Amino acid sequence: xxxxxxxxxxxxxxxxxxxxxxxxxxxxxxxxxxxxxxxxxxxxxxxxxxxxxxxxxxxxxxxxxxxxxxxxxxxxxxxxxxxxxxxxxxxxxxxxxxxxxxxxxxxxxxxxxxxxxxxxxxxxxxxxxxxxxxxxxxxxxxxxxxxxxxxxxxxxxxxxxxxxxxxxxxxxxxxxxxxxxxxxxxxxxxxxxxxxxxxxxxxxxxxxxxx
Numbered sequence: 001x002x003x004x005x006x007x008x009x010x011x012x013x014x015x016x017x018x019x020x021x022x023x024x025x026x027x028x029x030x031x032x033x034x035x036x037x038x039x040x041x042x043x044x045x046x047x048x049x050x051x052x053x054x055x056x057x058x059x060x061x062x063x064x065x066x067x068x069x070x071x072x073x074x075x076x077x078x079x080x081x082x083x084x085x086x087x088x089x090x091x092x093x094x095x096x097x098x099x100x101x102x103x104x105x106x107x108x109x110x111x112x113x114x115x116x117x118x119x120x121x122x123x124x125x126x127x128x129x130x131x132x133x134x135x136x137x138x139x140x141x142x143x144x145x146x147x148x149x150x151x152x153x154x155x156x157x158x159x160x161x162x163x164x165x166x167x168x169x170x171x172x173x174x175x176x177x178x179x180x181x182x183x184x185x186x187x188x189x190x191x192x193x194x195x196x197x198x199x200x201x202x203x204x205x206x207x208x209x210x211x
Contacts, residue, residue: 013044013045013046013047013050014043014044014045014046015044015046015050015054016054017068018044019040019044019046019051019054020064020065022040022043022044023035023040023044023055023061023062023064024065024068024069024113025043026039026040026043027062027065027116028109028112028113031116032058032116032119032120035058036058037051037052037058037061040061059124062116062120062124062127063124063126063127063130066113066116066117066127066130066131067130067131067134069113069131069135070130070131070134070135070138071134073135073139074134074138076104077100077101077104077139077142077143078142080096080097080100081097081142081143081145081146083096083097084096084097084146084150085146085149085150090150090155090156090207091199091200091203094168094199094202095196098168098172098195098198098199099195101172101173102172102173102176102195105173105177106173106176106177111180111181113131115181117131140162140165140166140169141162141165143169144161144162144164144165145161147164147165147168147206154208155208156206156207156208157206157207157208157209158206164202164206167202167205168199168202171198171199171201171202172198172199175194176194
């Protein structure tokens with residue numbers, strides 16, 4: 001077949017990262033149980049044999065999708081954490097960060113992946129453990145490092161930065177996350193006040209000079 005004929009034929013299929021993105025779309029739309037390798041191959045415009053050459057099973061494909069998602073979000077918080085540590089108004093800076101955290105963690109895409117991973121956690125515990133480590137816990141550690149920096153600057157008093165990071169995160173997202181996961185909704189009307197209230201509660205425990 002000539003190059004001209006190829007150009008006039010069907011568009012080339014999706015491989016590599018593009019294939020992973022296509023698979024993620026199908027998993028999010030159909031759930032794990034409802035996803036088939038045929039459907040993924042069709043979405044990626046490749047043969048099923050080509051799909052199996054890259055990913056030998058649906059479990060392997062799912063694991064690749066989850067890991068790629070976690071890796072893509074690896075440094076998403078870094079610019080916001082840098083702004084936090086470079087700021088001068090601790091309450092305002094923490095509130096701005098909390099808004100970003102809430103918007104990101106409660107976004108439909110992140111909720112969808114969390115539901116997918118949770119749904120298969122018992123059957124594929126290594127996939128769930130990898131997601132926990134490479135997504136959630138990595139971001140908690142990054143937040144802890146930023147809070148430790150604020151402690152070094154005298155803006156916070158944080159004897160255990162990792163515990164403080166975990167507590168701040170759950171103060172900010174715990175209630176709406178619980179509501180969204182249990183109702184199956186993709187988004188919710190969340191007033192801004194609880195974010196500021198969560199920050200105030202956090203500062204009551206970790207503000208400098210607290211009694």
